[in-house]
Amino acid sequence: MDTKKDSKIPKYGVAPDLKGKRLVVGTKQLRKALENGRAKWVWLAENADPAITEPLEALCQNCHVAYTWVPSKQDLGAACGIEVGAAAAAAVD
Numbered sequence: 001m002d003t004k005k006d007s008k009i010p011k012y013g014v015a016p017d018l019k020g021k022r023l024v025v026g027t028k029q030l031r032k033a034l035e036n037g038r039a040k041w042v043w044l045a046e047n048a049d050p051a052i053t054e055p056l057e058a059l060c061q062n063c064h065v066a067y068t069w070v071p072s073k074q075d076l077g078a079a080c081g082i083e084v085g086a087a088a089a090a091a092v093d
Contacts, residue, residue: 023091030042031056043067044069
């Protein structure tokens with residue numbers, strides 16, 4: 001297990017209940033939502049490629065948007081109502 005990643009995770013929880021929320025799912029859409037100030041809360045999958053999640057984590061910090069780590073891409077995808085895994089998702093305005 002990668003203890004470096006474990007030590008920097010600010011929050012860790014179960015996949016959120018995202019029913020009824022306006023969402024963006026996926027790296028490109030999430031990056032745009034953060035840059036445009038539309039993202040209100042971000043979820044990142046712990047088992048996603050760090051090359052994807054680490055820049056998003058840094059962007060969340062720079063944009064002052066709260067984020068939470070969830071256990072897996074599959075859990076996050078299911079919470080978003082899609083049949084495939086998702087590395088990242090955000091609630092938007």
